[in-house]
Amino acid sequence: MRKLIIRNGRVIDPANGLDKVADVLIEEDKIAALGEKLQVSGAERFDASGLVVAPGFIDMHAHLREPGFEHAETIESGSRAAAAGGFTTICCMPNTSPVNDNATVTSYIVDRAARHAIVNVLPIGAITKGSAGEELSAIGSMKQAGIVAISDDGRPVMNARVMRRAMETARSFRLPVIDHCEDLHLSAGGDMHEGIESVRLGLRGIPAASEDVMVARDILLAELTGARFHVAHISSRFSVDMVAFAKARGIAVTCEATPHHFTLADADMPPYDSNYKMKPPLRSACDTGAVTQGIVSGTVDAIATDHAPHAGSEKMQEFEKCPFGIIGFETALALALEQLVHPGKISLPRMLELFTIGPARVLNLASGRLSPGAPADVTILNPDRPWTYDVNKSASKSRNSPFHGRNFRGGPVATIVRGRIVWKVET
Amino acid sequence: MPGGLLGIEPLDRAEMEAILDRAKHFQRQQVEGRKSDQLRGRLLVNLFFESSTRTRTSFEIAAKRLGADAISITASGSSVDKGESLVDTLNTLGAMRPDAIVMRHAASGAPHFLARYLPTPIINAGDGTHEHPTQALLDARTILDRRATLEGLCVAIIGDIAHSRVARSNMYLLSKFGARIVLCGPASLLPVQLANITPGVTLTHDIREAIRDADVIMMLRVQLERQHEAAFSASEYFRFYGLRLEHLELAKPDVMVMHPGPINRGREISSEVADSQRSVILNQVENGIAVRMAVLERILSN
Numbered sequence: 001m002r003k004l005i006i007r008n009g010r011v012i013d014p015a016n017g018l019d020k021v022a023d024v025l026i027e028e029d030k031i032a033a034l035g036e037k038l039q040v041s042g043a044e045r046f047d048a049s050g051l052v053v054a055p056g057f058i059d060m061h062a063h064l065r066e067p068g069f070e071h072a073e074t075i076e077s078g079s080r081a082a083a084a085g086g087f088t089t090i091c092c093m094p095n096t097s098p099v100n101d102n103a104t105v106t107s108y109i110v111d112r113a114a115r116h117a118i119v120n121v122l123p124i125g126a127i128t129k130g131s132a133g134e135e136l137s138a139i140g141s142m143k144q145a146g147i148v149a150i151s152d153d154g155r156p157v158m159n160a161r162v163m164r165r166a167m168e169t170a171r172s173f174r175l176p177v178i179d180h181c182e183d184l185h186l187s188a189g190g191d192m193h194e195g196i197e198s199v200r201l202g203l204r205g206i207p208a209a210s211e212d213v214m215v216a217r218d219i220l221l222a223e224l225t226g227a228r229f230h231v232a233h234i235s236s237r238f239s240v241d242m243v244a245f246a247k248a249r250g251i252a253v254t255c256e257a258t259p260h261h262f263t264l265a266d267a268d269m270p271p272y273d274s275n276y277k278m279k280p281p282l283r284s285a286c287d288t289g290a291v292t293q294g295i296v297s298g299t300v301d302a303i304a305t306d307h308a309p310h311a312g313s314e315k316m317q318e319f320e321k322c323p324f325g326i327i328g329f330e331t332a333l334a335l336a337l338e339q340l341v342h343p344g345k346i347s348l349p350r351m352l353e354l355f356t357i358g359p360a361r362v363l364n365l366a367s368g369r370l371s372p373g374a375p376a377d378v379t380i381l382n383p384d385r386p387w388t389y390d391v392n393k394s395a396s397k398s399r400n401s402p403f404h405g406r407n408f409r410g411g412p413v414a415t416i417v418r419g420r421i422v423w424k425v426e427t
Numbered sequence: 428m429p430g431g432l433l434g435i436e437p438l439d440r441a442e443m444e445a446i447l448d449r450a451k452h453f454q455r456q457q458v459e460g461r462k463s464d465q466l467r468g469r470l471l472v473n474l475f476f477e478s479s480t481r482t483r484t485s486f487e488i489a490a491k492r493l494g495a496d497a498i499s500i501t502a503s504g505s506s507v508d509k510g511e512s513l514v515d516t517l518n519t520l521g522a523m524r525p526d527a528i529v530m531r532h533a534a535s536g537a538p539h540f541l542a543r544y545l546p547t548p549i550i551n552a553g554d555g556t557h558e559h560p561t562q563a564l565l566d567a568r569t570i571l572d573r574r575a576t577l578e579g580l581c582v583a584i585i586g587d588i589a590h591s592r593v594a595r596s597n598m599y600l601l602s603k604f605g606a607r608i609v610l611c612g613p614a615s616l617l618p619v620q621l622a623n624i625t626p627g628v629t630l631t632h633d634i635r636e637a638i639r640d641a642d643v644i645m646m647l648r649v650q651l652e653r654q655h656e657a658a659f660s661a662s663e664y665f666r667f668y669g670l671r672l673e674h675l676e677l678a679k680p681d682v683m684v685m686h687p688g689p690i691n692r693g694r695e696i697s698s699e700v701a702d703s704q705r706s707v708i709l710n711q712v713e714n715g716i717a718v719r720m721a722v723l724e725r726i727l728s729n
Contacts, residue, residue: 199624202556
């Protein structure tokens with residue numbers, strides 16, 4: 001039997017309220033035991049003295065671009081970047097070509113991931129056929145093929161009646177509905193957050209209200225249908241307030257925040273730098289603060305990257321022509337430490353909750369915890385290790401990050417997926 | 428201005444005063460019809476991705492008056508039609524070693540984006556709805572031909588402010604010189620944040636309030652392609668935001684009426700006003716050459 005023992009680390013498992021120096025024993029692809037000075041023979045040994053041992057990180061929002069856009073990313077390259085960021089599970093959005101709106105595409109992704117990915121890849125299925133917002137896709141069949149949620153990320157369902165039916169269907173199959181909340185009529189033509197910066201730069205604005213009206217609509221529909229509704233990449237203060245309100249009312253609403261939305265505001269963008277262009281856009285400092293406050297207060301359930309690779313030539317254009325999105329796997333943990341933990345806004349265990357059991361609960365996954373019998377997905381990190389992000393060394397095929405050259409304190413050290421060490425930091 | 432002229436926002440008052448002073452010198456040269464050879468051997472490329480008559484011609488004449496060689500390229504009929512990217516187009520032109528590139532583009536920030544990758548100085552001749560720096564400089568020259576200073580003047584800018592690069596550049600310039608700026612237009616074309624991009628700016632939706640006691644009235648062209656965003660029909664727009672003779676009585680007696688052109692008579696300005704004694708629209712065009720000579724001299728003289 002294949003055994004791996006992680007010795008002497010500070011084991012933090014938020015799902016089980018655990019935070020102590022201990023050993024973690026893995027047998028084959030499962031967590032076998034957890035305790036002090038475990039007696040084991042014939043095990044591979046990982047010395048985690050001075051390091052933190054946590055459940056494997058789960059990124060519930062990523063774009064792997066395969067099938068269809070392999071020039072920007074593949075399931076393999078994306079999984080390597082994810083492992084380098086400490087992620088053991090990543091969920092890929094369906095806006096591929098073809099769109100993942102049927103079991104055949106889902107099976108293709110699952111199969112490609114089994115052959116080429118070095119981390120767990122869980123597909124998210126499209127809500128509507130072609131993500132065109134009209135006819136529901138084959139949601140039940142996709143669930144059988146392996147999807148963990150449905151979403152028309154990037155091309156949100158505008159018709160409230162269609163969304164209602166989608167929520168009802170998702171409820172039947174016990175899937176959460178993830179919505180990229182954006183009223184496309186209000187945001188049409190916009191390139192950045194609507195505010196003083198967009199006015200100054202002469203760029204067309206995307207008002208925060210375009211997000212808020214959809215969050216409000218979907219909360220009401222979740223209440224109506226009893227579905228589980230998850231707000232993707234929440235970025236505006238009103239939306240955070242509305243999610244808190246809905247949760248207080250007992251409506252099944254959850255939300256995620258991206259590192260860039262709690263790190264950067266619109267005013268941080270060097271003029272017309274397309275590596276700062278994404279949806280939702282970087283909003284005002286007030287909104288950035290509200291997202292952070294939502295993390296502190298518990299309104300936010302998960303940190304997700306919205307890793308969105310684009311080839312260099314696509315981002316080397318006039319700002320208004322550049323596609324939306326930035327890569328995010330490799331900087332997520334470091335940004336969370338920098339923005340949330342080191343300044344004392346949240347504890348390290350709370351931060352780890354947002355990367356592990358938080359998303360696992362939203363998606364109803366067995367991972368995200370170090371319970372005996374759970375999948376042996378483990379992330380080992382050093383919260384204080386100094387390092388500098390060099391995007392040119394990224395395992396991703398793309399380079400669109402605003403964090404190139406940033407000096408960080410703390411990051412992942414090793415990534416263990418189903419009992420195997422798939423990535424270790426270069427020392 | 429090392430590396431070109433991308434906008435008014437980054438300039439300080441002294442730099443602008445130096446250009447305006449030199450422009451005054453070149454005004455005389457203009458009147459006398461003299462040509463100098465101080466920029467002989469220098470090559471200027473005018474690259475216009477958007478249609479333009481006055482700005483392109485004005486830059487060409489300015490370059491020739493100083494003895495420089497100038498060639499103009501418009502996007503239609505060029506390699507841009509064949510799908511070449513902006514960076515590749517500019518790199519191609521850059522390889523022909525011009526001393527500067529004058530560029531107009533429909534996308535805000537296009538020259539700023541290129542300036543990061545190209546060693547050739549870029550002069551912004553209008554980028555999208557962002558800035559049009561030489562327009563603001565020639566407007567300032569035109570006002571200063573008739574007033575001792577910009578400080579304390581009350582300038583009303585009226586029309587589609589949201590989409591106006593002329594308005595933004597003028598706001599930055601006038602604010603740095605201590606003028607008071609009143610912006611006027613329908614709310615859909617006048618985002619409230621404009622009041623905060625530079626000091627000394629107030630907003631109103633009432634043209635009469637904007638014009639009252641104004642020293643200068645700057646009218647902006649109604650951009651037909653944006654009309655749907657105004658939520659106003661053309662006739663309704665002219666009724667509430669068009670400048671007519673009766674309005675001028677509210678302003679200072681010696682008010683000047685300016686317009687960056689091209690004007691749409693009967694849309695944002697009545698014919699009577701455009702042709703009135705108070706109009707300095709053609710003086711603006713004339714000053715465009717002198718101001719651009721001053722800008723080219725500054726950028727192309729070593």
